[in-house]
């Protein structure tokens with residue numbers, strides 16, 4: 001791997017030794033993300049102001065230094081790992097947030113934490129709906145780069161639906177703004193949307209204007225339990241057919257429920273241990289909810305084997321805590337997880353559930369599955385023991401079968417995590433050759449020397465073959 005010694009020294013002279021770090025601890029901390037595979041960079045840049053990024057990129061572009069942008073490193077896809085070495089730009093210190101209460105907009109820097117943005121908006125009566133489970137850690141820059149979603153997707157949409165304008169730098173180091181802080185903008189090509197979901201490969205986002213909506217006046221949480229997974233899916237479809245749009249509608253299959261129960265030492269639904277559940281939240285005006293509740297209770301009576309309303313916000317919170325813990329808790333079932341955030345169209349829900357139970361049987365592996373049933377984004381977790389060769393082989397075969405089936409059903413290989421390294425073997429399962437060629441042409445136009453996040457997206461990498469670090473991250477279950 002080239003050392004880029006002299007250009008790194010030049011950068012240090014320009015920005016100072018407090019901004020450009022080359023000590024072992026800083027390099028180690030920036031060498032991996034939540035995929036836990038380490039690729040050491042040669043320098044870490046911690047910009048004090050946005051303009052520092054332009055300086056670094058101009059130099060990197062001239063000397064062809066690979067540059068990987070990093071938010072909090074919570075991506076599970078390896079997208080923030082500097083596979084080609086070079087420089088890492090750590091955005092965490094650029095974290096200003098200001099709310100415009102008249103326009104209903106948030107002006108944020110890319111290192112702002114998503115939960116902090118939500119709290120700042122809420123303090124002024126506004127609501128920023130995108131809600132990744134990692135929100136206490138991840139940055140808005142990372143969310144924009146991955147087009148992150150979360151539990152609110154079905155009703156409100158994902159990060160893309162809340163971006164009004166972006167600013168930042170091209171690979172050349174030139175400053176650009178895509179859009180203005182106005183609700184309408186139709187002046188030229190929409191490169192803003194091209195940056196959203198581009199995983200740090202088309203430009204560096206330094207700031208954004210976000211759309212806010214009024215805080216819902218009332219919320220209501222209902223837990224429902226089903227005979228089996230197919231019954232749960234049938235019930236969800238029946239609810240959506242009535243044009244009820246829950247703010248959250250989370251499905252947990254039997255294996256996920258059992259994991260959550262073990263992790264929290266509680267029964268998700270007393271009397272219904274180990275049954276699949278759908279946990280839903282309605283949000284809206286007081287009158288709207290008053291009208292909807294009887295409809296939803298009648299639906300639950302018809303479809304669920306049991307249901308329970310949360311009587312207070314605190315009780316609702318304990319139910320949601322169970323849901324949030326189930327992912328980490330799966331490591332009871334194996335020390336390795338292929339976490340696939342696939343999307344299935346609603347018309348294929350039942351076919352997919354049948355496929356999944358066949359996949360569990362054929363692979364002999366636990367595959368706990370949970371997710372956002374109002375937008376089809378299900379998290380399929382293929383669990384295995386890394387040192388067990390038969391299990392590792394079965395997991396690889398299972399992930400391949402999963403991806404091909406999802407695409408054949410009209411779905412997507414990722415709904416919110418992106419491609420990074422982990423999904424690279426499946427890019428061509430999702431996209432025709434002409435589509436990949438068009439994406440490459442965009443990349444070449446905006447980053448002709450290929451300095452931004454090289455080694456991602458286009459070159460297939462079997463990430464599960466790499467040794468994983470043994471390290472505990474703050475968001476890990478144990």
Ligand SMILES: Cc1cc2nc3c(=O)[nH]c(=O)nc-3n(C[C@H](O)[C@H](O)[C@H](O)COP(=O)(O)OP(=O)(O)OC[C@H]3O[C@@H](n4cnc5c(N)ncnc54)[C@H](O)[C@@H]3O)c2cc1C
Nearest residue numbers: 071072073074075079133139141142145148149200205416
């Ligand atoms: C416990 C847990 C729960 C999660 N839950 C969810 C969930 O519910 N929904 C969901 O969508 N995701 C979820 N994720 C995945 C992850 O949190 C998101 O992908 C998040 O958007 C990453 O943000 P980050 O700040 O950590 O970015 P990083 O992981 O640091 O980077 C992610 C990608 O964004 C790029 N990037 C970061 N900042 C910028 C920038 N300013 N400009 C350009 N590119 C940039 C990086 O280069 C990289 O490609 C979860 C992860 C964990 C560990």
